[in-house]
Amino acid sequence: MSLLADLLLALAAQVLHVALLVAAAPVLVGVVRLVKARLLGRTGPPVLQPWRDLLRLLRKQPVVAENASWLFHAAPSAHLAAILAAAALVPSFALGMASAPFADLLVIGGLLALARVILALAGMEIGSRFGGIGASREMTYAAFAEPALLLVIFTLALMVGTTNLDAIALTLREGLVGLRVSLGLALIAMIAIALAETGRMPVDNPASHLEVTMVHEAMVLEYSGRHLAMIELAGALKLLLWLSLIATIFVPFGIARAGALPLWWLGGLAAWVAKIGVLALALSGFETAIAKMRVFRVPEFLGVAVLLAVLAVVLLFVSQGFA
Amino acid sequence: MSAFALPGASLLLLAWLLAAAASLKRRRWAALGGLLVCAAGALLAVAYLLAGAPAATLTLPIGMPGLPMTLALDGLSGFFLLLLMLVGAAACAAALGERQPPATAPCLPVFLAAMGLCLLAGDGFTLVLGFELMSLASFVLVLSHPGEAEVQRAALLYLGMALFGAACLIPALALLGGWNAPFAVLRGHPPEGWRAMAVLALVLLGAGSKAGLAPLHVWLPPAHSNAPGPASALMSGAMTKVALYALIRLLFDLCGPQPMWWAVPLLVAGAASAVLGALRANMENDIKAVLACSTIENIGLITIGLGLALAARAADMLPLAGLALGAALLHVMAHGLFKALLFLGAGATQHGAGTRHLDRLGGLIHRMPVTTAAMLAGAACLAALPPSSGFAGEWALFQAVIAGPRVGGLGMQVLICVVAAMMALAVALAAAAAVRLIGIGYLGRPRTPRCAAADEAGPPMRWALLGLVAASLLVGLFPGAVLGLARPALGLLAGGMVPLRDAGLVLAPGSGVPGYVPLAVAVLLALAGGLVWWLARRVSVQGHRSAPAWDCGFGEPPAWLPFGDPATQYSGAGFSQPLRRTLGSGVLGAHETVDMPAPGQTRAASLMVALHDPAERWIFEAIGRWRDSLSGLADRMQFLTIRRTLSVMVTVLVVFLALVAIMEQR
Numbered sequence: 001m002s003l004l005a006d007l008l009l010a011l012a013a014q015v016l017h018v019a020l021l022v023a024a025a026p027v028l029v030g031v032v033r034l035v036k037a038r039l040l041g042r043t044g045p046p047v048l049q050p051w052r053d054l055l056r057l058l059r060k061q062p063v064v065a066e067n068a069s070w071l072f073h074a075a076p077s078a079h080l081a082a083i084l085a086a087a088a089l090v091p092s093f094a095l096g097m098a099s100a101p102f103a104d105l106l107v108i109g110g111l112l113a114l115a116r117v118i119l120a121l122a123g124m125e126i127g128s129r130f131g132g133i134g135a136s137r138e139m140t141y142a143a144f145a146e147p148a149l150l151l152v153i154f155t156l157a158l159m160v161g162t163t164n165l166d167a168i169a170l171t172l173r174e175g176l177v178g179l180r181v182s183l184g185l186a187l188i189a190m191i192a193i194a195l196a197e198t199g200r201m202p203v204d205n206p207a208s209h210l211e212v213t214m215v216h217e218a219m220v221l222e223y224s225g226r227h228l229a230m231i232e233l234a235g236a237l238k239l240l241l242w243l244s245l246i247a248t249i250f251v252p253f254g255i256a257r258a259g260a261l262p263l264w265w266l267g268g269l270a271a272w273v274a275k276i277g278v279l280a281l282a283l284s285g286f287e288t289a290i291a292k293m294r295v296f297r298v299p300e301f302l303g304v305a306v307l308l309a310v311l312a313v314v315l316l317f318v319s320q321g322f323a
Numbered sequence: 324m325s326a327f328a329l330p331g332a333s334l335l336l337l338a339w340l341l342a343a344a345a346s347l348k349r350r351r352w353a354a355l356g357g358l359l360v361c362a363a364g365a366l367l368a369v370a371y372l373l374a375g376a377p378a379a380t381l382t383l384p385i386g387m388p389g390l391p392m393t394l395a396l397d398g399l400s401g402f403f404l405l406l407l408m409l410v411g412a413a414a415c416a417a418a419l420g421e422r423q424p425p426a427t428a429p430c431l432p433v434f435l436a437a438m439g440l441c442l443l444a445g446d447g448f449t450l451v452l453g454f455e456l457m458s459l460a461s462f463v464l465v466l467s468h469p470g471e472a473e474v475q476r477a478a479l480l481y482l483g484m485a486l487f488g489a490a491c492l493i494p495a496l497a498l499l500g501g502w503n504a505p506f507a508v509l510r511g512h513p514p515e516g517w518r519a520m521a522v523l524a525l526v527l528l529g530a531g532s533k534a535g536l537a538p539l540h541v542w543l544p545p546a547h548s549n550a551p552g553p554a555s556a557l558m559s560g561a562m563t564k565v566a567l568y569a570l571i572r573l574l575f576d577l578c579g580p581q582p583m584w585w586a587v588p589l590l591v592a593g594a595a596s597a598v599l600g601a602l603r604a605n606m607e608n609d610i611k612a613v614l615a616c617s618t619i620e621n622i623g624l625i626t627i628g629l630g631l632a633l634a635a636r637a638a639d640m641l642p643l644a645g646l647a648l649g650a651a652l653l654h655v656m657a658h659g660l661f662k663a664l665l666f667l668g669a670g671a672t673q674h675g676a677g678t679r680h681l682d683r684l685g686g687l688i689h690r691m692p693v694t695t696a697a698m699l700a701g702a703a704c705l706a707a708l709p710p711s712s713g714f715a716g717e718w719a720l721f722q723a724v725i726a727g728p729r730v731g732g733l734g735m736q737v738l739i740c741v742v743a744a745m746m747a748l749a750v751a752l753a754a755a756a757a758v759r760l761i762g763i764g765y766l767g768r769p770r771t772p773r774c775a776a777a778d779e780a781g782p783p784m785r786w787a788l789l790g791l792v793a794a795s796l797l798v799g800l801f802p803g804a805v806l807g808l809a810r811p812a813l814g815l816l817a818g819g820m821v822p823l824r825d826a827g828l829v830l831a832p833g834s835g836v837p838g839y840v841p842l843a844v845a846v847l848l849a850l851a852g853g854l855v856w857w858l859a860r861r862v863s864v865q866g867h868r869s870a871p872a873w874d875c876g877f878g879e880p881p882a883w884l885p886f887g888d889p890a891t892q893y894s895g896a897g898f899s900q901p902l903r904r905t906l907g908s909g910v911l912g913a914h915e916t917v918d919m920p921a922p923g924q925t926r927a928a929s930l931m932v933a934l935h936d937p938a939e940r941w942i943f944e945a946i947g948r949w950r951d952s953l954s955g956l957a958d959r960m961q962f963l964t965i966r967r968t969l970s971v972m973v974t975v976l977v978v979f980l981a982l983v984a985i986m987e988q989r
Binding site: 058059060061062063064065066067068069070071073077078080081082084085088089099100101102104106107110111113114116117120121123124125126127128129130131132133135136137139140142143144145146147149150151153154157158161162163164166167221222225226229230295296299306309310313314317318 | 837
């Protein structure tokens with residue numbers, strides 16, 4: 001009986017989690033935009049503006065290039081589905097959701113790669129040069145971000161003994177690992193990866209309107225209407241996913257257990273909102289203070305992340321005489 | 324049943340040879356006979372593996388005078404036989420579709436039989452015989468369309484490497500204790516000291532060069548890309564795996580436990596191959612060369628798994644050895660299937676669109692929908708995207724690498740950390756190569772009129788492609804079942820430890836540990852996709868409007884260019900430019916020469932990109948220089964005056980007599 005109850009609670013937490021992420025993702029983008037505008041001395045759009053944009057786009061019929069194939073039509077849904085699947089695996093307010101047994105960090109990375117490849121292919125589908133530029137740069141950045149991400153996962157797996165995100169968060173929350181230099185280095189590397197993966201400054205400018213400087217926007221240049229709405233929602237979800245991932249791994253405090261009373265979920269929710277809020281503020285401040293990099297400087301930026309992650313792993317070997 | 328497995332497998336070898344003989348009269352028999360034998364063989368291999376793969380040996384009444392040949396079958400050869408049969412069946416089915424089979428058609432079943440003989444070999448002589456027959460048959464297959472100088476050069480380089488492989492394997496077997504003694508005898512006397520070291524080096528050079536391990540990988544892209552579709556699918560999907568089988572058989576099975584440093588050359592060569600292959604896959608402009616370079620990458624990944632297994636066995640950590648070896652075998656199966664799929668698809672593309680050159684393709688998704696869909700599925704495996712078979716294999720390999728530092732030793736741990744980073748780099752580079760291959764070759768607009776009028780592949784090829792897609796899908800969704808088939812092999816080599824849990828649907832690095840559940844990930848993706856689709860139907864307006872591509876207002880193409888100017892599309896060289904500048908210039912010595920006409924001149928500007936594989940520069944060109952200087956020396960000897968000739972002869976005579984005298988003394 002209690003097994004069934006646990007299962008139902010885990011499922012309920014999972015459904016709530018996905019609904020929460022989808023609802024909150026555009027709001028997060030709105031908050032970041034608003035704070036950035038305020039920091040620059042502008043009034044800025046209201047927080048709900050991204051949601052309004054999404055609804056407006058959904059009401060518009062897409063205009064599709066004449067030589068588009070089925071892949072162009074299917075890509076936005078597939079991209080959003082892959083991001084949604086990855087987001088379902090990253091805990092927000094509760095650990096031990098229904099997806100916890102297979103919430104593997106490598107799988108999450110793989111699902112994000114799947115979403116990236118789908119969008120890059122869609123960018124090349126029409127045969128416009130901007131799609132090519134965007135796809136080429138996106139895949140190049142990923143080639144440098146992926147080793148850093150794997151080394152961060154390596155660091156965590158060495159400390160905890162598994163690549164399962166839920167187990168990692170649980171162990172780190174109990175403080176069994178303690179404060180470690182390696183964790184700090186991994187956090188810095190993770191932030192750099194997140195900036196590159198979500199197309200934020202200094203890697204890509206989310207507000208750019210100059211085609212040649214864009215990466216993500218260049219790939220989706222041909223999309224409009226409902227297709228564009230899906231891609232924008234996916235982009236917002238990806239940002240929220242990365243912030244949640246950082247919060248879950250490095251600040252796993254206050255997260256509820258899905259098996260606990262739903263009242264505890266509220267506490268977990270409050271903690272999650274606070275963590276994401278702080279991260280969003282930090283992101284806005286960082287983006288306001290920094291300029292975009294030249295394309296060929298980005299590999300150096302991500303190379304630093306790789307080196308930091310290597311350092312994190314080697315420090316672990318040296319400090320605990322890992323055997 | 325299992326008592327008949329080895330005689331049955333031997334009969335299959337014979338049946339292949341019969342098919343080859345029959346095809347001398349009617350060429351179509353080669354593919355048909357090959358297909359029938361492969362289908363029977365696949366069933367036999369599955370039944371044998373499921374029955375627990377009891378080891379069996381068979382002494383043949385043929386062979387060298389007084390030394391009959393021995394055949395042997397166990398879990399390891401059974402697993403590789405299954406892969407050979409599956410890839411062979413698909414390749415033969417595809418070859419059935421050739422309207423005019425080339426004159427080299429009889430070599431196809433001979434090639435299959437040679438690989439089978441190599442896998443069934445029970446002594447060194449049979450192994451080398453199979454290995455060299457395999458090289459020879461595939462050499463002829465590479466020469467199927469020998470018109471171009473490029474093909475002849477590729478085939479010649481390939482033959483040279485095959486001879487080099489034999490020159491390494493024969494002494495390695497001799498050092499193991501008699502190159503025609505049955506393996507069962509050799510197993511009792513594992514080599515030690517300098518002999519073991521020499522065996523390791525020779526096997527790595529001999530079998531590694533055949534598998535495409537860096538730095539002896541240079542022959543692989545030209546040979547694999549110039550062979551016709553079915554032959555290249557067999558070469559990349561099966562032959563490189565047969566070479567890996569020889570490596571595993573000799574280093575794991577016959578050499579017994581060895582010190583931990585044995586893992587180092589495997590790890591280093593594997594990581595170097597992985598990165599070099601994946602990077603080159605981004606630079607090549609021939610679709611088959613792209614695939615061949617990605618084969619080098621995947622062979623590197625598998626070799627890393629093998630190296631970890633050696634290290635773990637040396638440290639007496641059999642569960643870890645089983646994990647690493649199981650991951651390697653899983654990736655052997657996954658890569659064999661999806662690479663055969665991609666090579667067959669590339670062959671169909673070449674047939675339908677008349678070219679293999681990326682910059683002459685484009686827009687094939689409209690004209691060749693089935694081939695493009697199959698290539699997409701293959702590219703998803705190549706890019707290791709969940710829930711494909713490539714992801715399952717690489718997930719398991721990463722788990723092995725992550726558990727690797729437990730073998731101890733700071734040096735080894737740091738090496739494993741670096742190997743992990745290089746593996747991740749290789750996987751991400753492979754994803755970029757996959758996007759480039761599909762995006763430039765199959766999406767976008769056609770770049771030539773020939774490509775705009777491409778024909779879809781015929782039914783046999785389509786069935787072969789779909790069969791391989793289904794097989795890859797099954798491996799991706801049920802990797803545990805594949806590991807179940809590999810269980811006898813793991814029992815043989817890792818002391819019966821199978822920590823990769825293969826019961827049910829979970830792939831986990833140990834029991835009681837959370838792992839990767841491909842089916843759950845697939846269901847999650849399907850659920851998310853269904854949700855998105857349903858919401859889009861409910862919330863949004865339906866339908867769409869067609870218009871010329873927006874392309875930032877570039878405008879419609881002129882009437883004489885119905886698909887737009889091909890030059891305004893991204894090219895293969897353009898796509899790889901960021902990677903070429905950041906990684907290629909350092910690793911591959913890539914450099915660009917821009918010829919920009921001065922203002923006022925009307926000639927076209929040009930951009931030349933040159934690549935130099937380091938292995939080519941440091942090994943092959945160096946050998947060429949030595950050969951030149953040696954032949955120069957010999958040339959000078961020829962034109963010596965009679966006095967000098969006589970003095971050289973006398974000197975040589977004196978030196979030899981002195982040597983004999985010294986030997987007598989000792």
